[in-house]
Amino acid sequence: MSGRLVPVLQTGAFIVLALVLCSLIFLSVGLSATGTLSAIIDGAFFRPNALNHILRWGLPLLITAVGVIISFRAGYFNIGAQGQFYLGAICAAFAAEWLRGSPALVAVPICLLAGMAGGALWALWPALLRVKAGADEVITTMMGNFIAAQFLVHVTSGPLKDPAGSGQQASSRPIDAAWRISESTGSSPIIIAIAALVVVFGWWLVNRTSFGILSGLAGRNPVMVTWQGAKVQRIAISAFLLSGALAGLAGSVELMGPNGRLASGFLPDHGFTAILIALVAGMSVIAATLVALFFGALTSSGLWLPIMTGLPSAAIDIIHASIALFITAKAGALRGLLSWFRR
Amino acid sequence: MEDLIVAFLRSGTPLVYVALAGVIAQRAGIWHLGLEGMMITGACATIVGIVLTQSVMVGLLSGTIFCCLLALLFWFVVEVLKANQIIAGLGLSGLGLGGTALALTAIFGSEAAVSAPAGLPRLGPAFGAFGGLSVLVAAMPLVVFACWVLLCRTRFGLRLSACGEHAFAARATGVSPGLMRLIALLLGGPLCALGGAELAAGSLQIFSVNMTAGRGFMSFAAVIFGAGHPVGATLAAFFFAFVGALGIRAQLAYGDRIPSSLLLALPYVATVIGLWISARTRGGHATTSRELGQQ
């Protein structure tokens, strides 16, 4: 038991360290650290209808995070969840446009599958560049995010533009109301079921298949797995495609569910937050479920803050960034530092 | 033609300054994905400094101070706490992007763009069509040369490279890699501040949230494309800028036929192609440790 508890405590310690840094930043711009943090907690967990908001934001994040876990475990830093998420949404939107008028039972699954295909496609080229040419995937996937964001602008102001839309933000025509898998304010049994299915699939893949064991080994030492005769390239490409497909699925869920239409620049922090969830969960799919709901709560709080308290929503970005800064720190290093101070 | 060159120098110079910071860090063995955050911090602090004090010097100084603070934080996290450089770098970038947005709200009450009454000194009418460029554009070749001398023609540069390439070789001769990395990151502070200042105060005199739009990451890609060499990274940065300038040009000429948002994606596409080329020609795998605290 204590073997399981230690990493949890370590993670907790580094999150506390991150919150200390956040507090310092809040103080330095003249915000009350405790006031801001407690407002964030309030917004996350104690606002009216909090559970629904947590699920609404947490579940799509969870779907993407499971994908991130699959690629990170295999040793590939697919930073491109955001771009794959966008491409998923875009492909689903195209599918929806194409299927206009068909029954929901046909259209919804096809749109979700189109989203997965779009996300996987957007992960495929960095995968090939990495595996065949050796181009580092951190930068290529990140550039993929920027390209996807521009593509989203193009799509929403061009091919899928809603002619009735008002000037402010370019967006596509709304999804047929009968196809929506949730209300715009919240979650629904369908989304919960999709997320649960993704978690079960992810857990099984990571813990109970040859792919899971070998990709975990390859993530820590690809050379060793090569010398064992495993097909590392195939593992790599599968990991990229799966993570892209899940991010794409999240994109199409957002489109068919709460968003209801494609808007340029929507949910710009989705991918980064999903990466954080994977890291805080220590690459465990089960832990990611809880962590995703926690970050879902933070996200919903970030939207609520400016409206209810006048605090800037950037406060949430700061919390996310600080956690990213500290979450991979080595506990041994912290211990060494403490003993150095004591000396 | 001249305006194309002006646009090209204007968009390339900030990338070059920031890429130089990345080169110095790379030589010392640090993958500096925090450049985006340092660049936007430099841009924000410069503009805010100018707005609050009317002095360009104070603006540049505050940019340098804030960038050095971020560098110090990054060093503490990756060197002392041994955090993963990639993730911590992304965190630092997030901190810069979020922090500048927070600072704007705290100081001016909203996240709206801030414009400064003064910008960096210009070259002046004596330079004809190039007179509108800031002095930092003119200073850039000198800074690149200085970096090259420092990295490739001094013992300090050799020690820095030894730390990045073979930390044990450095330790075995009494050089502390931790200390050298601190120096390298701190040297990057003023460079990122200048890059950010050139971006925000070089021609527009405006700061807006997220205005770097991935330029810091692009600078990092220039470091990789340029094989960690100051001149190589400079050329790579200008390649990305050239493609960007072409895009803007094409937008003016063919804006009605090619969607402008796709032209805006050109520099990012160029970056990917640059990485591909460098991986193919050098056998790739310029990767750093991917190990995470998995459970």
Place this chain on the structure above:
Amino acid sequence: MKAEQHTEAGVTAPALAAEAVTVRYGEVTALSAVSTRFEPGRIHAVLGQNGAGKTTFARVAAGLVPPAEGAVTVFGRRLAGGDVAEARGAGVELVHQSFALPPSFTVAEVLQFVGPKAGLFTKRGIERHWQRWLDGLGLGLDARARIRDLPIEMQQSAEIARAMVSDARLLILDEPTAVLSPKGTERLFARVRELKAQGVTIMLVLHKIREVLAIADTVTVLRGGELVAGPVEAQDLTSETLAELIIGEAAARLDASDRAALVGAGAQHQPDQGRPDAPPAVVLKGISTASNTRGNGLSEVDLTVRCGEIVGIAGVEGNGQRELVAAIAGLEPLTAGEISLADQRMETASLAARREAGLRIIPFERNVEGLSLSSPLWENWGAAQLVGGSLLASVRPRNLQRSAEAAFQAWDVVFSNTAQPAGSLSGGNAQKVILSREMDPGAKLILAAQPTRGLDIGATMAVWKALRQARGEGAGILLVSSDLDELFDICDRVAVMVSGRVVAEFAPPWDLKAVGRAMTAAGQQPALEAVP
């Protein structure tokens, strides 16, 4: 520079004096209360098995490792410990076993980087300056050469040159002969004697008695981190007494030839002859590979290993041994030639298919190619079971853990549970994990690449026993080693590799001189043979 320095009492200060030096790495005590004194101007050998604490002792003296207790005094100057700059200031330089040279640097840059001048330089300027200095040293090094392009022996010369830049008065060489041919060792020893004549005190960390008796003035023996014998005059020692000192009470349990092989005492062993009529486990016919970054691929290697024999590959490191192992494994594509494994043609087969046919590998780099150190033991062990099948095949971790546990127990691996990371095991136990994975009854050809490097006596004996047992069960074994004593002890035949070619084959009785000649002199042969 004069090596002597006088204390107030007028007595010559020792070049190196250790007082009760203790070093701990975590919970492991690497050195416990070692006290010794080395007189200046002489050649001191520090001798011991792997894990005896020799390298740690050398690193304490050089300021790389701080002692937990005790202190080191160099030429009368007491070191605070753990500060390389301080030790260098006192005149100590350490030549590392795996050289501490950045591979992309030129020799001139390496020397400039450790040298005293901080200011600007020009490329031409430092090349000219250091070339002159190198010529004065007579090392035959080109200042413009890049480290990564130099052969191993020259890299060592560069490392020695690096150490001499700051006028070392105490030069420590850590296992300098491990990478050299017998001829190269002779050249190194000649250089060491020259340095001694110039007044430099030398400390040689070695593990071969033959070499120690050839060069050292005094001998100090470490065993299990403890000092067994202080500096003893070398002329008062015989190889038998030294062997007893090095191995200790375990000596009684070893047979004479293994004992001699372990400590490099140079005894001879007549192993059972192989079986010339047994079917071949592997046949290589004229295999060649493209030349790689290390400069040489294989060229036209012919080699047969029969079932039930151990064939050794001797040679200075970097002469194609790694390429040979990779080519047989299928990880290095062939440009020409044929490979048959257990009578099946395998040139284009994947490693998984070759493993299926009975190939097993104990790779060169235990901690990189052999194990994933941060992964649990059972995953490291189980990978072999999973690579052949589908990626979506279902796995029951509990079953794999149980099988791994049984295998580890059969191989006497000391472990607490199969979920602990492989990196938490000692080198010997880690190697046993690899043996337990690779040495199954299905093994037809075992590639054993430096399988005992860095292992202590117990683990070395376990590896040898395993290889002999596999031979007894009818597997063919290809043993790559840079330790001729090891090869002579357990091989039935030895082939010598130079520049990616097999240049000679030897059978018992072994002739050390002839094998040594083949390892070096044959370097010119390829050029002669190239003439049609």
